[in-house]
Amino acid sequence: MAWTDICAYEDLVENSGICALFNGCQVAVFLLQQQGRQELYAIGNYDPVGGANVLSRGIVGSVGEQIVVASPLYKQHFNLSTGQCLEQPEVVLPVYAVKLQHGRVWLHAQQQKQQASAA
Amino acid sequence: MQQTKHILVIGNGMVGHHFVEQLRAKDPQANITVLCGEARLAYDRVHLSGYFSGTSAEQLALTTEEAYQAANIQYRLNCWVEQIDRDQQLVITRQGGQFYYDKLVLATGSYAFVPPIPGNEQPHCLVYRTLQDLDAIAQSAAQSKVGVVIGGGLLGLEAANALKQLGLQTHVVEFAPQLMAVQLDQAGGQMLSQKITELGVQVHTGKATQAIVAGAECRYQLQFADGESLETDLVLFSAGIRPYDQLARSCGLAVGDRGGIVVNDQCQTSDPHIYAIGECALWQQKIFGLVAPGYQMARVVVSQLTAGGLSFTGADMSTKLKLLGVEVGSIGDAHARTPGALSYVFTDPRAQVYKKMVVSKDGKRLLGAVLVGDTSNYDSLLQYALNDMLLPKQPEQLILPAASGAAVAALTLPNSATICSCHNVAKGDIVAAMDSGCCDLASIKSCTKASTGCGGCTALLKSVVDDELKSRGVEVKNHLCEHFAYSRQELLHLVQVGGIKTFAELLSRHGQGLGCDICKPTVGSILASSWNDYVLKKPHVGLQDTNDTFLANMQKDGSYSVVPRIAGGEITAEKLLVIGQVALDFNLYTKITGGQRIDLFGARLEQLPAIWQRLVDAGFETGHAYGKSLRTVKSCVGSTWCRYGVQDSVTQAIAIENRYKGLRAPHKIKMAVSGCTRECAEAQSKDIGIIATENGWNLYVCGNGGMRPRHADLFATDLDTDTLIRYIDRILMFYIKTADRLQRTSVWLEKLDGGLEYLRKVIIDDQLGIAQELENQMAALVNTYACEWQATLDDPQALKRFRQFVNSPQPDPNIVFVEERAQIRPATAEEKRRWQQQIPVTQLSTSELPATALAEEK
Numbered sequence: 001m002a003w004t005d006i007c008a009y010e011d012l013v014e015n016s017g018i019c020a021l022f023n024g025c026q027v028a029v030f031l032l033q034q035q036g037r038q039e040l041y042a043i044g045n046y047d048p049v050g051g052a053n054v055l056s057r058g059i060v061g062s063v064g065e066q067i068v069v070a071s072p073l074y075k076q077h078f079n080l081s082t083g084q085c086l087e088q089p090e091v092v093l094p095v096y097a098v099k100l101q102h103g104r105v106w107l108h109a110q111q112q113k114q115q116a117s118a119a
Numbered sequence: 120m121q122q123t124k125h126i127l128v129i130g131n132g133m134v135g136h137h138f139v140e141q142l143r144a145k146d147p148q149a150n151i152t153v154l155c156g157e158a159r160l161a162y163d164r165v166h167l168s169g170y171f172s173g174t175s176a177e178q179l180a181l182t183t184e185e186a187y188q189a190a191n192i193q194y195r196l197n198c199w200v201e202q203i204d205r206d207q208q209l210v211i212t213r214q215g216g217q218f219y220y221d222k223l224v225l226a227t228g229s230y231a232f233v234p235p236i237p238g239n240e241q242p243h244c245l246v247y248r249t250l251q252d253l254d255a256i257a258q259s260a261a262q263s264k265v266g267v268v269i270g271g272g273l274l275g276l277e278a279a280n281a282l283k284q285l286g287l288q289t290h291v292v293e294f295a296p297q298l299m300a301v302q303l304d305q306a307g308g309q310m311l312s313q314k315i316t317e318l319g320v321q322v323h324t325g326k327a328t329q330a331i332v333a334g335a336e337c338r339y340q341l342q343f344a345d346g347e348s349l350e351t352d353l354v355l356f357s358a359g360i361r362p363y364d365q366l367a368r369s370c371g372l373a374v375g376d377r378g379g380i381v382v383n384d385q386c387q388t389s390d391p392h393i394y395a396i397g398e399c400a401l402w403q404q405k406i407f408g409l410v411a412p413g414y415q416m417a418r419v420v421v422s423q424l425t426a427g428g429l430s431f432t433g434a435d436m437s438t439k440l441k442l443l444g445v446e447v448g449s450i451g452d453a454h455a456r457t458p459g460a461l462s463y464v465f466t467d468p469r470a471q472v473y474k475k476m477v478v479s480k481d482g483k484r485l486l487g488a489v490l491v492g493d494t495s496n497y498d499s500l501l502q503y504a505l506n507d508m509l510l511p512k513q514p515e516q517l518i519l520p521a522a523s524g525a526a527v528a529a530l531t532l533p534n535s536a537t538i539c540s541c542h543n544v545a546k547g548d549i550v551a552a553m554d555s556g557c558c559d560l561a562s563i564k565s566c567t568k569a570s571t572g573c574g575g576c577t578a579l580l581k582s583v584v585d586d587e588l589k590s591r592g593v594e595v596k597n598h599l600c601e602h603f604a605y606s607r608q609e610l611l612h613l614v615q616v617g618g619i620k621t622f623a624e625l626l627s628r629h630g631q632g633l634g635c636d637i638c639k640p641t642v643g644s645i646l647a648s649s650w651n652d653y654v655l656k657k658p659h660v661g662l663q664d665t666n667d668t669f670l671a672n673m674q675k676d677g678s679y680s681v682v683p684r685i686a687g688g689e690i691t692a693e694k695l696l697v698i699g700q701v702a703l704d705f706n707l708y709t710k711i712t713g714g715q716r717i718d719l720f721g722a723r724l725e726q727l728p729a730i731w732q733r734l735v736d737a738g739f740e741t742g743h744a745y746g747k748s749l750r751t752v753k754s755c756v757g758s759t760w761c762r763y764g765v766q767d768s769v770t771q772a773i774a775i776e777n778r779y780k781g782l783r784a785p786h787k788i789k790m791a792v793s794g795c796t797r798e799c800a801e802a803q804s805k806d807i808g809i810i811a812t813e814n815g816w817n818l819y820v821c822g823n824g825g826m827r828p829r830h831a832d833l834f835a836t837d838l839d840t841d842t843l844i845r846y847i848d849r850i851l852m853f854y855i856k857t858a859d860r861l862q863r864t865s866v867w868l869e870k871l872d873g874g875l876e877y878l879r880k881v882i883i884d885d886q887l888g889i890a891q892e893l894e895n896q897m898a899a900l901v902n903t904y905a906c907e908w909q910a911t912l913d914d915p916q917a918l919k920r921f922r923q924f925v926n927s928p929q930p931d932p933n934i935v936f937v938e939e940r941a942q943i944r945p946a947t948a949e950e951k952r953r954w955q956q957q958i959p960v961t962q963l964s965t966s967e968l969p970a971t972a973l974a975e976e977k
Binding site: 006007011013014015016018019020021026029032034046050051052053054057058059060061062063064067068070072073075077 | 601602623626632633634635636638639640657658660661662663664665666668669673675676677919920923924925926927929931933934948
């Protein structure tokens with residue numbers, strides 16, 4: 001599967017998230033722009049603990065070395081790189097590849113990308 | 120090995136339960152059976168009046184049936200014992216059940232004494248002792264306007280508090296010439312009367328009630344020996360307690376002339392197989408009506424049954440409590456009856472504080488004390504009395520106002536000093552617990568049980584632990600989180616002194632990492648309190664909790680609720696129609712809030728701007744229900760309409776709400792204004808409470824409802840409006856500057872060194888010289904107020920965030936409503952599953968959208 005154009009760079013919110021509809025799934029996309037770094041992250045928007053599509057509205061930050069978002073419902077932290085919940089490690093969210101190109105934000109289903117690179 | 124003993128306990132009050140708990144801890148094998156006369160297991164009788172201010176029976180419970188079952192304790196509820204057969208060691212119940220015992224423990228407690236006054240058996244003549252009594256009182260109060268408590272002792276005043284909480288016009292009638300004659304001297308009793316009268320409870324001392332007859336205006340009339348009378352709808356007897364010793368009497372155990380089961384130092388009755396503990400036991404001609412001595416007796420019997428050697432040696436009857444919001448303390452020889460005893464007395468007629476200290480003839484030992492209106496010295500004084508410590512050269516320093524520094528330092532206490540008298544925990548036990556690895560208050564409490572009884576020693580326990588930690592070189596940290604090694608107060612200082620305007624700047628200068636969901640909202644709030652920037656301005660938007668980001672309250676399904684400001688709870692019919700029409704058009708669930716406004720639930724993220732455009736067009740402003748900021752100023756209708764009102768509480772509430780709206784603080788702030796002492800606005804449960812008087816306004820501070828209710832403290836009386844506002848400005852700004860993150864004013868005050876007195880010194884006497892600065896800072900915030908919703912509607916960049924998907928106009932298909940009682944509610948997971956099997960999800964949710972909302976989104 002190819003990369004999909006989601007939105008303009010200006011649609012992102014600095015140090016916060018937005019939600020995109022991607023292949024019928026809700027994906028939370030975060031832009032980190034702090035301390036000289038600029039990074040994009042994309043994970044599932046659905047919070048399986050709270051049972052609602054809200055993670056793009058959480059606060060992003062760091063816990064130790066991990067970059068995380070805190071769910072706005074019950075405040076669990078999810079690692080933005082692995083999708084894993086810090087408080088309940090058995091809960092793992094889908095992670096998506098995301099990139100910035102020509103001023104546009106692009107999403108790609110990571111698992112398929114991994115399969116592709118393995119092949 | 121010892122044979123399993125049958126231990127039978129009659130009574131499951133606080134003392135009976137303590138016995139069972141202690142015995143099970145010491146002897147896991149013992150066969151324990153408890154016969155409980157009430158319908159529920161043990162509950163906290165000390166805090167009984169909390170039942171009327173929101174504490175549930177479950178919260179008062181000291182244990183549960185599950186816990187007893189898990190500990191293998193047999194129990195029977197509603198089980199009244201008819202007879203004890205000492206020869207066969209059998210107990211026979213009213214239901215005919217027979218229970219064998221090796222050892223029997225009587226913990227039957229006491230009952231309320233009803234004086235033999237003609238007419239005392241009428242339906243609305245009640246007592247105050249059990250939860251069942253409380254239910255009866257509540258029922259009667261619902262049909263009553265006036266209530267009288269007969270008996271002005273400790274329990275009587277507790278009962279008066281209960282009646283007041285039930286909204287009755289409350290009187291206390293006492294036979295003696297003063298209140299609390301056992302614990303207080305005459306001057307202390309008078310000060311207490313005065314304070315209680317000002318709180319709206321009328322006190323009648325030196326009154327002997329002779330008859331209760333039918334009333335003219337009320338249900339009954341009390342007729343006094345002096346020829347006067349008092350009308351009332353409800354009579355509550357609280358004229359002392361009498362031991363439940365009937366069982367002991369009928370089986371031939373020795374009882375006292377005036378009641379009580381005679382026990383020796385081992386708490387054994389005249390039958391060596393039978394023990395008696397608590398308020399039914401008579402030791403050296405004394406009955407102990409407090410819980411701590413009862414617990415002590417329970418431990419003595421446990422020790423006797425488990426081959427220990429503990430014996431009962433009497434108990435300290437000192438007591439500290441809050442009656443109707445008035446602090447009262449009594450220690451040892453309060454009446455200075457010891458030969459040669461000397462008294463030091465301090466009276467502050469303005470603050471209405473009375474303190475007396477009774478010392479030995481040589482001035483070296485403390486024998487007793489009376490404290491009314493301020494018990495901050497109680498812990499220190501009690502330690503001097505209990506540990507027989509040598510008093511300072513000028514003992515009067517201990518009760519003089521400037522003497523807060525002279526309080527006994529926890530470090531100087533001997534290891535034998537009792538810290539918690541309910542559970543008999545000495546300082547040495549706490550030090551031992553810390554030696555074995557407990558290093559915070561919570562673990563020390565659960566390990567030693569200290570401060571889990573009446574809670575009176577909480578502050579002392581904390582200072583013992585803190586001092587001990589310090590002496591061990593442990594730094595007591597209050598860092599906000601891993602990103603900032605500063606407390607909230609220190610961060611606020613850094614922001615204001617350094618003129619720091621953004622989180623990024625603060626983080627790069629004083630922090631590390633990227634921040635988190637703890638420090639970001641805290642700093643967001645500090646920046647707002649300091650500079651009052653629009654919270655959705657670009658550098659601040661990522662700092663806000665979702666509720667602040669979208670200026671609405673997120674609900675469990677990810678939808679939001681909307682609360683427009685209705686200052687003082689006053690609203691025109693036109694505006695009510697607007698809210699109703701908006702709710703209809705967007706199909707929102709509506710509910711009246713506790714803060715006298717209207718909450719609209721079920722708004723989708725993308726609907727919020729359209730909803731607010733309608734509300735703003737009609738003149739509404741945001742209600743900040745989402746913010747750590749001023750919520751509402753509740754009001755009663757006041758002198759404008761009400762027959763009883765003495766000031767215009769509505770105008771005052773609206774003015775105050777408009778003054779402080781939008782103020783960002785460490786936590787939410789609630790206020791109320793009542794137009795008279797009947798207090799219909801419930802101001803005493805608010806952070807800032809204002810009650811009208813004939814001469815102006817009484818200001819109450821730092822109250823709280825919710826999980827940990829706290830009655831607000833009376834801060835200043837009879838203020839004019841200007842002074843009132845000035846004090847509130849200062850208090851709020853001082854709170855914003857010094858409180859911890861998410862610390863309500865109630866906890867803030869409790870943690871504030873020096874407490875209420877210190878707050879008065881800062882706010883009223885301007886001891887720190889910052890009053891003007893506080894007022895200026897508040898003025899700057901008040902002058903820069905802007906409605907955040909108005910600002911958001913004017914900002915296309917901010918509006919862009921109000922959509923579920925950045926790349927689709929579709930709503931969130933997971934938000935699904937069903938109808939209940941003619942309104943919407945979120946569908947349960949099960950309902951969604953069932954539904955999704957029938958209809959494609961996307962179609963379902965769009966079809967739920969009202970046509971107008973869809974139209975407005977385009």
